[in-house]
Amino acid sequence: MVELVDGVAVDAVAASGVDAFLQDLAEQLRTYTYRPSALRRVKTATTPAS
Structure with a gap:
């Protein structure tokens, strides 16, 4: 899985410096030209408190 930060692969950042x-x-x-990527929400399973 490739990790992306604002559309740029972490490996690409490491390679280019x-x-x-x-x-x-x-x-x-x-x-003021920076435009961050939209937040990606991921639903997770929750376990009930015991």
């Missing part, structure tokens, strides 16, 4: 990713993210935040 974490510093470059963070610099790009910082620039997007400074210029």
Whole structure:
């Protein structure tokens, strides 16, 4: 399973360089152009309290 952070695979970030990713993210935040991915909700089974 590929883990994604805002549409970017974690392995891709590691391969291209974490510093470059963070610099790009910082620039997007400074210029108000960052658009995060929608939150994905996952239903989980709950167990009743005993």
